Amino acid sequence: MAIALERCQLVFRKLERDLRKLSAQRQPQSVHRFRTTTRRLETLLIELLPQRNRNQRKLLKLLGGVRKRAGKVRDLDVQLSALRSLKIAQEPRRKTQFTQGLIELRADQEKKLQKMLTRESLREIRRRLGKASNELKLKTCRDPLAAAREILARSAPPAGPLTEEILHQYRIQVKRARYAAEFAPKSAEATQFTAQLQKLQDALGHWHDWLILTHAATERLGGINESPLVAALHNVTGGKFRHAVAAVSASSTRQAGLKPVSLVPSVRKPATRRTTRGIRKDSAA
Secondary structure (H helix, E strand, O other): OOOOHHHHHHHHHHHHHHHHHHHHOOOHHHHHHHHHHHHHHHHHHHHHOOOOOHHHHHHHHHHHHHHHHHHHHHHHHHHHHHHHHOOOOOOHHHHHHHHHHHHHHHHHHHHHHHHHOOHHHHHHHHHHHHHHHHHOOHHHOOOHHHHHHHHHHHOOOOOOEOOHHHHHHHHHHHHHHHHHHOOOOOOHHHHHHHHHHHHHHHHHHHHHHHHHHHHHHHHHHOOOOOOHHHHHHHHHHHHHHHHHHHHHHHHHOOOOOOOOOEOOOOOOOOOOOHHHOOOOOOOOO
8 A cells, every 4th residue: 555645745744833833832732743743754754664864864863852852841741631630639738739840840841842942953853854855755665554563563562461661662652553554545444443543542641641640649749558649540540551451452353463461450660750850759748
């Protein structure tokens, strides 16, 4: 199956627009859109192109640095959104203090992101974006659906219990597979496959959002025996974890190359813990 020309052209246009909006304001939506569009372009250049030239490699390096910095802001945005949605009567003062701590940390991370977006760096990214768009040879690109299935196959969770770390890494690969599949021309097969990946990505993403919030709350407020708020977060995260594992298990019965997995909770933490840096543990009641 050939790659869709309009999808390729769109991702370049959207990234230039999202970069411009990000440089003007670092609102949650602008940060999120920049990161997702960057991920889509990375998938196109890394997974669908047989090889990359010097300009494309340099572009990926520049975008990767900004995306990672924007990710620190995005992580705090999803923590704040999840925390505000949690309805709990206990410890209202602690919840307010915890929320304020996250807001302050986000402001610090936003300043660091803003410093990266200099006039010179933006100019170079735009220049390389335009060049990469003009030199892209679609005839050499891989079949997007085949590439997506290969990504899933090579990252399939092992048989047996899923740990949080395994689920976290698989979440990233599912996202990449979905972005690869989106470059396929419109068809019933592509639409159904992409919808399945979207559903799986949502389940994994919701779990991960609550997980990083729970880790942040535990570092600041203590364990489940020290804080009803932390206990409530652990309960919600546990439910999200079970839902995510069930989604992976259901997907494994539909996608070739995926092995069945066991619905077994894990106490292991994911590789990333960057979201809580700078928040002091609060012992206030």
